[in-house]
Amino acid sequence: DQQVKQNSPSLSVQEGRISILNCDYTNSMFDYFLWYKKYPAEGPTFLISISSIKDKNEDGRFTVFLNKSAKHLSLHIVPSQPGDSAVYFCAASAFMDSNYQLIWGAGTKLIIKP
Amino acid sequence: SAVISQKPSRDICQRGTSLTIQCQVDSQVTMMFWYRQQPGQSLTLIATANQGSEATYESGFVIDKFPISRPNLTFSTLTVSNMSPEDSSIYLCGGTGGSGYTFGSGTRLTVV
Structure with missing residues (x-):
């Protein structure tokens, strides 16, 4: 049972345009959502996060939108740059059954074309 | 964010042996985690x-398969015990304490 889903395994975007990465979740107990960026042979690096009490968080070229009613979040990158080519993971966290849990999506590979 | 040094970065191990992976954080983190990423799958x-x-x-x-130690707020180890080829994977440690998360660079384990 996948609680966090990234339905697009890959996405190709022209340099300078907007990249939109999507993530859906099923568990309403998630209270914090995170996006990570991963280059080959490296560990994921934290990118941006959003609390469930907000619907938008912006940091430079990166904006995350949260639609709780639809259980959907998206990461917008604008303008897209060649260095943005990487795999992007969304993750959701909650305290459940007295444990802190972090659930990951399968990732979306973003390719920025020159 | 904290910086995590993870080692070894990669290893090739014989079936039935054990490998201990270490993570050292340059500052205190509240929580530390261990993950596995198998080919084509998300982090687990x-x-x-x-x-x-x-x-x-x-x-x-x-615990018998993956004993973990965390003697203080800046250090943790994961041991993969009695390894089999199915344990071949990337193992990652991660931590959170201030804003956001930090991960080690990963250990690529191949069991032969």
């Missing part, structure tokens, strides 16, 4: 490393 949480007490394991992972 193995356990939460608790300081000074037994780790909290996720469903499907047991």
Whole structure:
């Protein structure tokens, strides 16, 4: 049972345009959502996060939108740059059954074309 | 964010042996985690490393197979015990304490 889903395994975007990465979740107990960026042979690096009490968080070229009613979040990158080519993971966290849990999506590979 | 040094970065091990992976953080982190990423799959949480007490394991992972230590707030180890080829994977430690998360660079384990 996948609680966090990234339905697009890959996405190709022209340099300078907007990249939109999507993530859906099923568990309403998630209270914090995170996006990570991963280059080959490296560990994921934290990118941006959003609390469930907000619907938008912006940091430079990166904006995350949260639609709780639809259980959907998206990461917008604008303008897209060649260095943005990487795999992007969304993750959701909650305290459940007295444990802190972090659930990951399968990732979306973003390719920025020159 | 904290910086995590993870080692070894990669290893090739014989079936039936054990490997211990270490993570050292340059500052205190509240929580440390161990993950596994198998080819083509998302990161899977193995356990939460608790300081000074037994780790909290996720469903499907047991202490006998993946013993974890966390003697203080800046250091943790994961041992992959009695390895089989199915344990071949990337193992990642991660931590959170201030804003956001930090991960180690990963250990690529191949069991032959």
